Amino acid sequence: DLFAGEAQAPVIGITGSNGKSTVTTFVGQLLTSCGLNVSIGGNLGTPALELLNDPVDAYVLELSSFQLERAGDLNLAVAAVLNLSPDHLDRHHSMPLYHLAKHRIFAGARHVVANYRDSLTQPVGKGDVPWTLWRDNEPDIQQLGVRNHEGAPWICFGFEPLYPLSDVPLVGHHNVNNVLAALAICHAMGLPYEQLVTGIDTLKGLPHRCELVAAKDGVRFVNDSKGTNVGATVAALEGLADGRNIILIAGGEGKGQAFAPLAKAASQHAKHTVLLGRDAVSIAEALDAATPHTFADDMESAVRTATDIAVSGDVVLLSPACASLDMFADYRARGDAFAAAVRDCEEVS
Incomplete structure (x- = not known):
């Protein structure tokens, strides 16, 4: 005002x-x-x-x-x-x-x-x-x-x-x-x-908003850590999918959201979901039985799991649909942790 x-x-x-x-x-x-x-x-x-x-x-x-x-x-x-x-x-x-x-x-x-x-x-x-x-x-x-x-x-x-x-x-x-x-x-x-x-x-996009951080062996790694609600993650899934070629890393502090819309989009576009954070179990309970999921304790293990699943043509997408404060200082720190874990996986492989 x-x-x-x-x-x-x-x-x-x-x-x-x-x-x-x-x-x-x-x-x-x-x-x-x-x-x-x-x-x-x-x-x-x-x-x-x-x-x-x-x-x-x-x-x-x-x-x-x-x-x-x-x-x-x-x-x-x-x-x-x-x-x-x-x-x-x-x-x-x-x-x-x-x-x-x-x-x-x-x-x-x-x-x-x-x-x-x-x-x-x-x-x-x-x-x-x-x-x-x-x-x-x-x-x-x-x-x-x-x-x-x-x-x-x-x-x-x-x-x-x-x-x-x-x-x-x-x-x-x-x-x-x-x-x-x-x-x-x-x-x-x-x-x-x-x-x-x-x-x-x-036009140039912003960091942590569907930001391509790496591509290796035909797999793209995309940081959408600013996707802090279900609507943002649904948009990212719909925008990046080519069939069911996305390994989605999601989870965090759910802010009282219903995860049914995310589950529907994941069933259409995600071949696997890797879940972490406070509301990981709530997301898993909402997912369709046809959408496989794995739990991870931290970002490093989430990225390793996603990388092991991905094949050429796939997208490993961090789009949490949740706030970050249960595990990270903010969404930027979460996105930076994702990018660092991707680099570490590249070095190991």
């Missing part, structure tokens, strides 16, 4: 259950590629109040439900909810209360950006502010989405082809969603899509 009251440049606010940090970063990168001077912060990196002295054209803030639940009218230039799935229910107690906290971002907003395929991201009532909608399938007129163009999938605005998916320099289909959301948010700032898509080539 203090920042919003003092900011002298337009403020973009971004929230959601998954992808907030990545989309916030992509928005900053795309705006910069268009020649704007941008400061990025909030729940990501620099605290918002420390950005106030920056001479900028726009601020881009990641906002968490913890920050939003106490917020008044933020009067953002652009407000976006990317997606909503159960998270932090140990704090918010129910999905409706979590939803309510996230939707505080729309109070006073001058432009709304929402995910057409996730109705929970859309504010109740159209109001008198403009909306920009994106979706990861065929868009309607005046929507951003994906459709086939000359036999290949392209990012399109309505029927206008903008950018081929094959050229997106990022791992996983979920990153297509992140790019679409970032484009829609930047477009809501008044920038044309034709200019924005020229910046896609230079």
Whole structure:
């Protein structure tokens, strides 16, 4: 609230259950590629109040439900909810209360950006502010989405082809969603899509978010330690799978989540799961009988087990669906432990 009251440049606010940090970063990168001077912060990196002295054209803030639940009218230039799935229910107690906290971002907003395929991201009532909608399938007129163009999938605005998916320099289909959301948010700032898509080539993802840390003998090792809820891990599984070729390392502090959606995705995409941490048994109880699982005491043994199972074409994916604090200082330490264990396995082999 203090920042919003003092900011002298337009403020973009971004929230959601998954992808907030990545989309916030992509928005900053795309705006910069268009020649704007941008400061990025909030729940990501620099605290918002420390950005106030920056001479900028726009601020881009990641906002968490913890920050939003106490917020008044933020009067953002652009407000976006990317997606909503159960998270932090140990704090918010129910999905409706979590939803309510996230939707505080729309109070006073001058432009709304929402995910057409996730109705929970859309504010109740159209109001008198403009909306920009994106979706990861065929868009309607005046929507951003994906459709086939000359036999290949392209990012399109309505029927206008903008950018081929094959050229997106990022791992996983979920990153297509992140790019679409970032484009829609930047477009809501008044920038044309034709200019924005020229910046896609230079997009760079963040550490611990579906980060490729190694590849050996046809096996890829991917660090998605920031996948701290079920929705994030489901997105990673769906984005990286080619049939059932994933060995999933998951587990930790479950934050009161139900693991049934994870079990469904694992049954479709994972050939094996390796479980560790406080809620490993809870995940195992939710898994389909057709999804084999193994318990591990620590990250080193989890990576060794996964490496022994993997064959060429497989992906060893750390995407825990849980918080890290039962075993690690934070998700970064957990991801670093995964990367170190992968290096150790390479040296031993």
